Amino acid sequence: MTTNTLGEFEQLVLLAIVHLQGDAYGMTIRRAIEERTGRTVVIGALYTALGRLERKGYVASRLADPTPQRGGRAKRIFRVERSGAAALQRSRDTLARMWAGLSPDLRPER
Amino acid sequence: MCPRSDGLRAPALAVRILVLSLARDERECVIGDVLEEYGLRAAADPRVARRWLWHQVLTSLVPNLRRRLACHPSLLPANRGAPLRGLLVDARFSARLFRQQPLLAAVAIISLVVGLGVNVVLFTIANAVLYRPLPVRDPQSLVLLGMQRPTNVAQNFPYWAYETFATHTEVFDTLTAFASRSAALRFGAETVSSDGELVSGTYFGGMGVPIAIGRGLTPEDDRAGSPPAAVVSGSLWRERYGGSSISGRVLIVNGAAFAVAGVADDSFRGMFPGAQADFWIPLAHSRVVTGGDLLLRRTTSWLFLVGRLQPDVTMTGARDALDPVLAAMLKSAGADPQPIVVSSGMRGTDSLRPRLERPLQLLMLAAGFVLLVACVNAANLQLARNAARGRELAVRAALGAGRARLLRLLLMDVVIVVLPASAFALAVAWTGRQAALNLITRFGEPVKLTAPIDLRVLLFSVSAAAAATVFVGLFSARQAGRPSAEALADGGRTETGSRKRLQHTLVVVQFALSMTILVAASLLVRSVSNLRTIDLGFATNVVMIQVAPGDAQIEGQAAVRYVEQAVARAAAAPGVEAAAAAHVMPLDFGGSRTTVRIPGYKPSPDEDMEINYLRVTPGYFETMRIPLLRGRTFATSEGRGVPIPIVINQTMARRYWPEGDAIGRPVGVFSSGPADGEVVGIVPDVHYRMVREEPRPSFYVSFAQSPFFQGVIHARTAGDPAAFVETLRRAVAQVNPQVPVSRAMSLHEQRLRNVADDRMAEAIGVTLGISALLLAAAGLYGTMTFGVRRRTRELGVRLALGANVADLRRLVLGEALALVVAGAVFGALGSRFVGRLLASQLYGVPPDDPISLAVALAILITIALLAAWLPARAAAGIDPVVALRQ
Numbered sequence: 001m002t003t004n005t006l007g008e009f010e011q012l013v014l015l016a017i018v019h020l021q022g023d024a025y026g027m028t029i030r031r032a033i034e035e036r037t038g039r040t041v042v043i044g045a046l047y048t049a050l051g052r053l054e055r056k057g058y059v060a061s062r063l064a065d066p067t068p069q070r071g072g073r074a075k076r077i078f079r080v081e082r083s084g085a086a087a088l089q090r091s092r093d094t095l096a097r098m099w100a101g102l103s104p105d106l107r108p109e110r
Numbered sequence: 111m112c113p114r115s116d117g118l119r120a121p122a123l124a125v126r127i128l129v130l131s132l133a134r135d136e137r138e139c140v141i142g143d144v145l146e147e148y149g150l151r152a153a154a155d156p157r158v159a160r161r162w163l164w165h166q167v168l169t170s171l172v173p174n175l176r177r178r179l180a181c182h183p184s185l186l187p188a189n190r191g192a193p194l195r196g197l198l199v200d201a202r203f204s205a206r207l208f209r210q211q212p213l214l215a216a217v218a219i220i221s222l223v224v225g226l227g228v229n230v231v232l233f234t235i236a237n238a239v240l241y242r243p244l245p246v247r248d249p250q251s252l253v254l255l256g257m258q259r260p261t262n263v264a265q266n267f268p269y270w271a272y273e274t275f276a277t278h279t280e281v282f283d284t285l286t287a288f289a290s291r292s293a294a295l296r297f298g299a300e301t302v303s304s305d306g307e308l309v310s311g312t313y314f315g316g317m318g319v320p321i322a323i324g325r326g327l328t329p330e331d332d333r334a335g336s337p338p339a340a341v342v343s344g345s346l347w348r349e350r351y352g353g354s355s356i357s358g359r360v361l362i363v364n365g366a367a368f369a370v371a372g373v374a375d376d377s378f379r380g381m382f383p384g385a386q387a388d389f390w391i392p393l394a395h396s397r398v399v400t401g402g403d404l405l406l407r408r409t410t411s412w413l414f415l416v417g418r419l420q421p422d423v424t425m426t427g428a429r430d431a432l433d434p435v436l437a438a439m440l441k442s443a444g445a446d447p448q449p450i451v452v453s454s455g456m457r458g459t460d461s462l463r464p465r466l467e468r469p470l471q472l473l474m475l476a477a478g479f480v481l482l483v484a485c486v487n488a489a490n491l492q493l494a495r496n497a498a499r500g501r502e503l504a505v506r507a508a509l510g511a512g513r514a515r516l517l518r519l520l521l522m523d524v525v526i527v528v529l530p531a532s533a534f535a536l537a538v539a540w541t542g543r544q545a546a547l548n549l550i551t552r553f554g555e556p557v558k559l560t561a562p563i564d565l566r567v568l569l570f571s572v573s574a575a576a577a578a579t580v581f582v583g584l585f586s587a588r589q590a591g592r593p594s595a596e597a598l599a600d601g602g603r604t605e606t607g608s609r610k611r612l613q614h615t616l617v618v619v620q621f622a623l624s625m626t627i628l629v630a631a632s633l634l635v636r637s638v639s640n641l642r643t644i645d646l647g648f649a650t651n652v653v654m655i656q657v658a659p660g661d662a663q664i665e666g667q668a669a670v671r672y673v674e675q676a677v678a679r680a681a682a683a684p685g686v687e688a689a690a691a692a693h694v695m696p697l698d699f700g701g702s703r704t705t706v707r708i709p710g711y712k713p714s715p716d717e718d719m720e721i722n723y724l725r726v727t728p729g730y731f732e733t734m735r736i737p738l739l740r741g742r743t744f745a746t747s748e749g750r751g752v753p754i755p756i757v758i759n760q761t762m763a764r765r766y767w768p769e770g771d772a773i774g775r776p777v778g779v780f781s782s783g784p785a786d787g788e789v790v791g792i793v794p795d796v797h798y799r800m801v802r803e804e805p806r807p808s809f810y811v812s813f814a815q816s817p818f819f820q821g822v823i824h825a826r827t828a829g830d831p832a833a834f835v836e837t838l839r840r841a842v843a844q845v846n847p848q849v850p851v852s853r854a855m856s857l858h859e860q861r862l863r864n865v866a867d868d869r870m871a872e873a874i875g876v877t878l879g880i881s882a883l884l885l886a887a888a889g890l891y892g893t894m895t896f897g898v899r900r901r902t903r904e905l906g907v908r909l910a911l912g913a914n915v916a917d918l919r920r921l922v923l924g925e926a927l928a929l930v931v932a933g934a935v936f937g938a939l940g941s942r943f944v945g946r947l948l949a950s951q952l953y954g955v956p957p958d959d960p961i962s963l964a965v966a967l968a969i970l971i972t973i974a975l976l977a978a979w980l981p982a983r984a985a986a987g988i989d990p991v992v993a994l995r996q
Contacts, residue, residue, distance in 0.1 A: 026143030043144055044170025047136065048177055066142075069149055073142030 006091050010058075012037065013049050014088050017059065017080050025064070025075045026050075050078060058084030120148050121160060124167045131167075131174040140174075179205070200522040211494060215527070217892040218491040221885050222531035222578060223538065225484025228881060230539035230571045231546045232477045232874070236470045237566055239384070240463055243456040245377040247318025248418070251283075252455030253425060255415040257436065257448040260716045264448075265459065266411040269393070269404065271439055272310065275415060281431050284316030285417035290382055293399045294661035294850040295389070296362040297350050303658065303852035304346070306363075306389035307380050308396040314341070316418060323347070324356050324372030331371070332392040340368035341390040344376040361389060364661045366398040381416065381458035399661075408443065416455040428452045444782070469871040469951060476630065476878045479623045481574060483882045486616045487889040488527055488582045493613055494896050495523060524583045532575040539571070613893060617926075618933040620886035624879070625937020625970055630944050631879035632962035633955055634872040640954035641865040646697075647796030648734040652857040653831045654695055655680070655842045658820040662848040670817045676845045677727060680825040683841050685834055689825040690729035693818035696857070697864040701799050706809075707778030708766045709785055721762070722798055722806065723779070725821075727813040731757075731793065733826050741773045741791035744812035753788035754779060754815050759795045762807030779811070801864050802953055831856035871951065883970060886933075887977035894926055894981035905985055906993020919986040926978040927971075934970055938963060 006014070016032040017024040029050075030041045053059045059078045066074045080088075103109050125141065132140055144166060151159035179202055208215045243249035255275070256263040267275075272287040288309040295304050311333075313319070314326025322344055331339045340361045347353055351370075359370040368391055380387030397403050404410050419428055429452040436450040457463070503516060511519075657676060659669045673691050681689035694701050705720045713719050728744040730736075743757055756777060763772040772792060776785035795805045823842055827834045839854035862869065898905070905918055913921075945957030955962070 026139060027147045030143070031147070042169045042173070043140060043166050044131075044173035044177075047140060048173045051177060063139075067146075070142035070146045073138045073145075075142055076139040 004087070004090075005094075006058075006087050007049075009045070010049055010053060011088065011091055012039075013046065013053065014058065014080055014084055017078050018085075018088075022077070022079065024078045027075075029078070053084065054078075056083075057081060058087055120145055120152075120163060124164050128167045128170070128174075131171050131178065133174075133178040136174075136177070197522070200519055201526060203519075204522045204526040211491065211896075214491045214494050214892045214896060217888050218488040218527050219531050219534075221484035221487035221888065222528060223534045224881055224885060225481035226532055226535035226571065226574055226578065227538040227542075228480050228878065229474075229477045229574050230535060230567065231542055232470075232474055233570045234539060234543045234567050235546055236474060237570075239466050240457075240470060241566065244317075244381070244458050245320055245375070249456040250454075251418050251421075252317065253417055253419055253428060254453050254455040254459065255417070255432070256451035256453065258451050259448060259720075260718045263451050263453075264411065265414055267413050267415055268408055268411050269406075269413060270408055271411075271436075272413055272415055274435065274439055275417070275432065276312075278432065278435065279420075281420060281423055281428050282417040283420050284312045285415060286310050286313040286316050287393065287413040287415055288313060288381055289396075289413050290380070290385070290387070291399045292658070292661075292852060293364045293389075294658065296365070301662075301848065301850050303661070303850040304388040305385060306391065306399075307387045308393050308399060309390050310393050313390070317416070319378050320375035322373045322375045324370070326372055326374075327390060327392050332394045334394050336392075336394060338366065338368040338395045339371040339392070341372045341374055342370055343374050343379070343386065343388045345386070346388045347373045363389065363391060364398045365663050366395070368395070381414065383457055383460065383462045385461075414459055416458070425452045425454070465867050469867060472630075472947060472951070473871065473874050473878070476627050476875065476882075479627055480878055480882045480885065481578065482581075483620045483623050483885045483889070485578045485581045486620050487885060487892070488524070488578065490613060490616060490889055490893050491527065492520075492523060492582055494893075496520070521579075521583050524579050528575055528579045528582070532571065535575075536571055539567075613897075614929055617886075617890060617893065617929040618936065620882075620889055621930050621933025621970065621974065622936035622940060624882040624886045625934045625966060626940040626944055627875070627879040627882050628966035628970060629938065629941035629963055630948055631872070631875040632966045633945060633948060633952055633957070633959060634868070634875045636955045636959065636962055637952045638865065638868050638872045641801050641868055642861070644801070644954070646801065646861070647794060648696070648736050649826055650857050650861070651827050651829070651831050652734065653825045653827060653834050653838050654853070654855060654857060654860065655823040655825075655839055655851060656695060656820075656853040657823065657842060657849055657851055659846070659849045660820050661850055662846070664846070664849065670813075672846060672849065673727070673813070673818070673821060673823075676823050676842050677729070679841050679845050680823050680838055681729075683825070683834070683838055685828050686838070687826045687828055688729060688733040689823060690733040691727045691813065691821050691823050692730055693725040693813075693821045695822045695853070695860060696796075696798065697801060697860050699799055699864070704779055707782070707785065709776055709778070711766045722808040723756075723811060724798070724808070725811050725813055725816055725818050730810070730824070733824055734796075735826070736793050736796060739792045739794060740771075741789070743791050743793075744810075744814070750815055752786060754786055755790040755812060756787045757791040757793055757810040758789055759793055759808045761795050761805045762809060763789075763792050765807055777809075779809075780816075801861060802868075831858065868951070868953070879966075883973050887973045890926060890930070890974060891977040891981060894922065894978060895984065898922060898981050898985045901985075902988055902993045905988050906990040909988065909990035910994060915986040918988070919982045922985040923975075923978055923982040926982070927974065930971065930974040930978075934967055937970075938967070941966075 012033050013029060016029045016036075019032055020028050026043060026046065030043060030046055033039060033041050050059065050061075054061060058081055060081055061076050061078045064075050064077045066072045101109055125145075128141060128144065129137060144163065148159055148163050151162055244252070246252075254265065255267070256265040257267075266289075267287075269287070272285070276282070276285045286309065288307050290305060290307055292303055292305045294301050309327060311327060311329030311331055314321070315328060319326055321341075324341075327339060327341055330336060340363070342351075342361060347356075351359055356370045356373060361368045361370055368389075374390070379385065380390075391399070393405060396405065400412075404412055419425070423431075429450055432452065433450045437447050440447055454460075506516060506519075655676075657673075659665075659672045664672055677689050677691050680686060701722055701724065703720045703722055707719070726744075728746045731738065731743045739760065741757075744755060753776065756779060758772060766772070767775060772789045775789050777787040777789060778785040779787040793810075795808075797803055798808055823838075825834070825838055835854050835856055839851055842854075843849075843851050908918060908921075909915075941963070942958055945959075949957045
């Protein structure tokens with residue numbers, strides 16, 4: 001299961017973490033993806049992806065303080081590691097190369 | 111755990127489910143996330159928020175559980191400090207089995223559920239019927255008395271025998287006497303016929319019968335002239351008295367009022383297993399039910415005697431002490447000496463045991479075979495699993511796992527299959543046990559039994575599951591023996607010869623066992639078919655109505671007139687060709703017997719001269735189409751007279767007057783003095799009490815000669831008697847509404863009831879046979895499918911080398927069928943042995959009947975072919991190019 005390429009959902013998660021800049025934990029990541037893409041994100045699936053990303057070393061996490069909104073529970077904050085950023089850029093490059101020469105409505109350019 | 115955000119509560123159930131689906135270390139964070147968001151959403155719209163929460167919880171279940179169960183197998187030897195955690199890790203690893211081999215796992219579990227379930231249900235029945243003691247105090251110390259007669263053990267005594275035995279307090283701590291009778295109970299305007307027991311005053315106290323309300327009967331109640339008191343059953347109490355208080359309540363038995371003294375506990379149903387007594391009244395007042403004062407009649411043996419032995423007396427000791435007492439009693443009565451029999455009274459009269467013990471034991475043996483077949487399916491699963499594990503086990507061993515550790519690992523594989531299967535099986539047995547017991551009910555006499563899952567049953571199921579585990583585990587254990595370097599190298603991809611041989615042997619064993627049960631089932635089917643259809647010697651399109659005028663205080667000449675009226679009314683009904691009456695129902699197991707004395711005939715020393723007789727109205731022979739062979743039958747005009755005219759059957763004529771004519775000869779039937787009867791006619795033998803009986807001497811006495819006060823109206827109908835039962839019952843009931851009609855049925859129905867036990871054995875036997883066969887077939891299917899997959903490369907090579915598709919199919923099918931046929935042959939041999947065990951159960955079928963064998967074989971081959979067909983087709987569908995690349 002260890003490949004160097006990122007799945008689509010994994011990319012969304014990583015990008016969301018980048019957007020959230022230090023405030024990236026389960027709830028915020030989930031809402032960020034939902035708001036931006038309109039996709040329903042299931043928290044269980046999100047944590048599975050986060051676990052996978054952490055195992056690959058693309059993200060790292062730390063335990064932050066509990067808050068009353070969470071009933072006194074701690075939250076786990078994620079951040080993107082260098083290898084994760086590199087993987088994201090690789091994915092973007094790959095996609096850009098495939099799109100090269102095509103207009104957004106899938107016609108050859110010019 | 112009430113998470114609150116802005117004062118709004120999240121639904122606790124949803125949170126609970128979420129908690130349970132998450133691994134421990136994740137819980138805090140995930141739940142925190144979910145609740146935080148819930149709080150935000152609930153502030154806007156609580157209903158939508160709740161729906162969102164439930165959606166998140168339910169759709170997260172699968173990913174959460176997958177993460178939770180994700181296996182990180184421990185390759186290191188389990189640390190001694192945390193054995194339980196090691197087990198859990200092993201269990202998780204073994205659970206992967208369900209994903210890797212779903213088909214085989216499903217077959218194994220379902221097989222075990224069926225195998226275990228069948229055994230538990232059958233044992234529950236056997237427990238209720240044969241093993242459970244009476245719910246009284248210390249049932250082990252109870253004994254039942256009897257007299258050893260030439261052909262059976264008589265268990266009935268006259269009242270004075272009870273009194274005599276009761277004086278022997280050195281043997282008995284207490285002694286009770288009781289009899290079962292039915293009587294008419296009146297509730298308001300309604301009269302019903304119910305079964306009850308007539309008991310001595312020592313019954314309740316002496317045996318320690320559990321009482322729910324009030325008290326039991328005491329020796330005070332059993333004194334002449336005492337106020338009549340009765341005890342009723344719990345079900346009668348609830349049904350007829352609304353379960354309210356008993357003070358001042360009265361039970362009307364055959365018109366006599368008894369004060370209700372108490373209500374028996376629901377667990378106690380009387381002394382006759384399979385029956386439910388609705389009332390108990392003291393012997394001192396028994397004449398309302400029996401019609402005469404049987405307590406004084408010295409020659410009427412009608413009471414069962416059950417006693418509790420003194421603590422220091424054994425059953426043999428009791429027998430030695432009581433034998434001379436019985437001998438003296440018989441001598442004073444002028445009867446022949448008979449040794450006393452002292453048997454266990456733990457189950458009361460144990461009336462079901464003689465009928466059902468043998469068939470149930472044989473059926474349990476068959477159920478054991480079914481379990482064996484199921485275990486083989488589970489064992490096959492193990493072999494298939496382990497075939498792929500050679501490499502893994504070698505790695506573990508190389509990393510330091512000891513033999514015990516590997517064994518534990520492999521055993522866990524077995525437990526993970528057997529444990530859920532046992533739980534399922536118990537659940538199935540729990541819900542299905544009453545239905546299984548009703549099987550017995552449906553076949554014959556309502557056998558009212560409860561089948562609690564008591565300790566004995568639980569113990570049995572646990573033992574069965576453990577045995578299954580051990581059996582299957584043995585196969586695993588073979589694998590644990592020294593994984594070798596070769597296994598590390600080749601990864602266990604090739605099929606070792608011994609494993610293949612083992613699998614083949616298992617298939618043969620399964621089909622052998624199935625064949626054995628199938629042959630036994632076929633024998634039973636043929637036997638029952640015989641019992642249903644053989645000629646009984648009389649007409650069968652007959653409706654029978656049982657009436658009890660004595661229960662309505664109609665006696666003497668009034669009773670005679672009542673019976674004549676009832677017969678006339680039945681004969682006049684539309685569709686009835688002829689009607690008559692007899693004092694008992696045919697094929698009812700019971701009847702009357704009397705000791706006959708034939709002048710000029712000397713019986714051999716152990717010859718039983720007590721023979722069966724029937725009291726009939728004159729139209730009986732014509733109604734039942736029993737032809738007259740010699741002489742004449744009874745004339746309507748014949749009143750009481752001496753000599754008593756009797757009509758005898760052929761066996762009686764041949765046995766007692768082998769040369770010469772029996773007509774006109776004198777016979778001593780009811781008196782011990784000079785011969786009081788004379789033979790006037792001879793008729794052919796018929797079946798009297800049971801379909802299964804051997805021809806024996808019997809005779810008929812005219813109704814006019816010795817009138818009966820309860821009897822059975824027989825009416826021969828033009829068409830199917832079942833259609834006439836209700837109308838005839840009503841017609842007879844109208845003759846006198848006070849007289850209870852206790853039973854109304856067609857002769858065909860009665861015949862089926864008479865062979866109820868055989869039909870039950872047949873049904874269970876067939877079920878077991880089909881179960882075993884289907885399990886074996888499922889096992890064959892699973893093994894073959896798995897085998898074909900593993901042989902893909904070999905089969906691909908064959909295709910590439912020029913074999914065609916049909917050849918491949920024939921190859922696979924042929925190998926499977928060879929095993930099946932081998933199994934069938936062994937099974938056929940085994941069935942000869944089983945046939946001998948069954949021989950006593952069979953009727954008109956030899957134990958080595960070839961037709962049954964052929965039928966069983968045909969069914970076996972057909973089902974096996976069906977099971978083997980699909981895998982064979984899959985083999986034929988192999989693409990050689992793909993296969994060779996593997």
